[in-house]
Amino acid sequence: GQQLNQSPQSMFIQEGEDVSMNCTSSSIFNTWLWYKQEPGEGPVLLIALYKAGELTSNGRLTAQFGITRKDSFLNISASIPSDVGIYFCAGRVRQGAQKLVFGQGTRLTINP
Amino acid sequence: NAGVTQTPKFQVLKTGQSMTLQCAQDMNHEYMSWYRQDPGMGLRLIHYSVGAGITDQGEVPNGYNVSRSTTEDFPLRLLSAAPSQTSVYFCASSSFGVRLGTDTQYFGPGTRLTVL
Numbered sequence: 001g002q003q004l005n006q007s008p009q010s011m012f013i014q015e016g017e018d019v020s021m022n023c024t025s026s027s028i029f030n031t032w033l034w035y036k037q038e039p040g041e042g043p044v045l046l047i048a049l050y051k052a053g054e055l056t057s058n059g060r061l062t063a064q065f066g067i068t069r070k071d072s073f074l075n076i077s078a079s080i081p082s083d084v085g086i087y088f089c090a091g092r093v094r095q096g097a098q099k100l101v102f103g104q105g106t107r108l109t110i111n112p
Numbered sequence: 113n114a115g116v117t118q119t120p121k122f123q124v125l126k127t128g129q130s131m132t133l134q135c136a137q138d139m140n141h142e143y144m145s146w147y148r149q150d151p152g153m154g155l156r157l158i159h160y161s162v163g164a165g166i167t168d169q170g171e172v173p174n175g176y177n178v179s180r181s182t183t184e185d186f187p188l189r190l191l192s193a194a195p196s197q198t199s200v201y202f203c204a205s206s207s208f209g210v211r212l213g214t215d216t217q218y219f220g221p222g223t224r225l226t227v228l
Contacts (some may be wrong), residue, residue, distance in 0.1 A: 004154070006154075031215075035216065040221075040222075041221055041222070041223055042116075042204075042218075042220055043155070043202070043219050044219070045215065045217045045218075048214060048215045050214075061165030071203050073116060088154055088155070089156075090154075094213075098143050098145055098160045098162060098206070099160070099170060099171075100145075100155075100157060101171075102147075102154030102155045102156070103154050103155075104152065104153055104154050105153075105154055107158055108149055109154075
C-alpha cells in the first residue's frame with residue numbers, strides 16, 4: 001500500500017528557532033494535508049495543499065506542495081512554546097476523496 | 113455546536129467481547145471516517161462513509177463493522193475484540209467545498225481502548 005515517510009521523527013529546538021519538516025511518498029498525491037496533534041487530543045487540520053508547487057501559509061506556518069507531487073514540506077517560523085506537539089502529514093490520491101494516508105509524525109519539543 | 117463527539121473516552125475489554133464506539137457530528141458534514149492510532153505511528157483508516165447509507169473499507173478494516181443510518185452518527189463496532197485492537201480510535205467528520213476547492217475536517221477527542 002501507499003506509504004508516507006515523514007522526517008525528522010523528532011526535533012528538539014530552542015524557542016525562537018525556525019523548524020522544517022518534510023514528507024515523501026512513493027506515490028503521486030493530488031492533495032497534501034498537515035495536522036498538529038497535542039497530547040490527549042485529536043489532530044487539528046492546519047494547512048491543505050491542492051496544486052503542485054503551491055505555497056500556503058497559516059500564521060507562522062508555511063507548507064509547500066512539492067513539484068514532483070511526491071513530497072510536501074512544513075516550516076514553522078520563530079517557534080513558541082505552544083508549537084509543541086506532533087505534526088502529521090497526510091496525502092490523498094484524488095481531491096475530495098476520503099482515503100487519507102498519514103505519515104508517522106514529527107514530534108516537536110521546544111526548550112524555552 | 114459541539115463538533116465531533118466520541119464516547120466512551122476510555123474502555124477496557126476482554127478478548128472476545130464486542131462493543132460499539134460512538135461518534136456524532138453536528139456540522140451536517142457528508143463525510144465521516146474512523147482511524148486508529150498506535151504508538152509511534154500515524155493514523156490508519158479503518159472505514160469511512162461518504163453519506164448516509166454509504167460506507168467503504170479503509171486500510172485496516174478487518175475486525176470492525178460500521179453503518180451510517182443518519183448524517184450525524186457513525187458508530188464503529190468491534191465484533192470480537194482482540195489484543196491487537198488495543199489502540200486510540202479517532203472519528204473524523206469532513207466536507208469538501210467544491211466551489212472553493214477546500215477541505216473542512218474535524219477530529220473527535222478519541223477513545224482509548226485496551227483489550228486484555
